[in-house]
Amino acid sequence: MADWRELYQDLILDHGRRPRNFRQPAGANRQAEGFNPLCGDRIQLYLKLENGVISDLGFQGSGCAISTASASLLTERLKGKTAEEAEAVFQKFHQLILRPEAAAPAEPDLGKLNALAGVAQFPTRIKCATLAWHTLHAALDAADAPVKVSTE
Ligand code: ZN
Numbered sequence: 646m647a648d649w650r651e652l653y654q655d656l657i658l659d660h661g662r663r664p665r666n667f668r669q670p671a672g673a674n675r676q677a678e679g680f681n682p683l684c685g686d687r688i689q690l691y692l693k694l695e696n697g698v699i700s701d702l703g704f705q706g707s708g709c710a711i712s713t714a715s716a717s718l719l720t721e722r723l724k725g726k727t728a729e730e731a732e733a734v735f736q737k738f739h740q741l742i743l744r745p746e747a748a749a750p751a752e753p754d755l756g757k758l759n760a761l762a763g764v765a766q767f768p769t770r771i772k773c774a775t776l777a778w779h780t781l782h783a784a785l786d787a788a789d790a791p792v793k794v795s796t797e
Pocket of ligand 1: 684685708710711772
């Protein structure tokens with residue numbers, strides 16, 4: 646097993662056990678709930694969107710290590726980004742995760758999110774890894790009312 650894979654596995658375990666930004670940020674003005682019935686992962690994602698910039702974000706909920714780590718890494722990666730930048734990261738992440746074979750780390754824009762590349766080898770876990778991202782999408786699109794999304 647290549648060193649970077651071991652490193653990535655540690656990163657996922659760490660974020661799965663000790664998720665970052667596991668909270669509802671003060672002043673959050675966008676919110677969405679995501680549910681992955683295949684695995685039972687459930688998250689609430691909160692954004693504070695100011696002048697098109699995600700000035701703060703956080704999540705709560707319960708799920709497997711992959712869904713939790715993915716949400717945690719997402720919140721770290723997107724803080725301070727514009728909604729458009731977040732969308733671009735989402736597209737790149739989606740490509741990474743749907744790639745048939747796990748390549749070596751190759752997407753500098755994704756940073757630590759590259760750790761989830763190995764999920765591409767486990768189709769049943771792809772929805773765990775993408776749940777937070779679909780929820781993000783819904784939260785960015787939401788006006789005032791909280792929305793719910795499901796991976797099914
Ligand atoms: Zn899961």
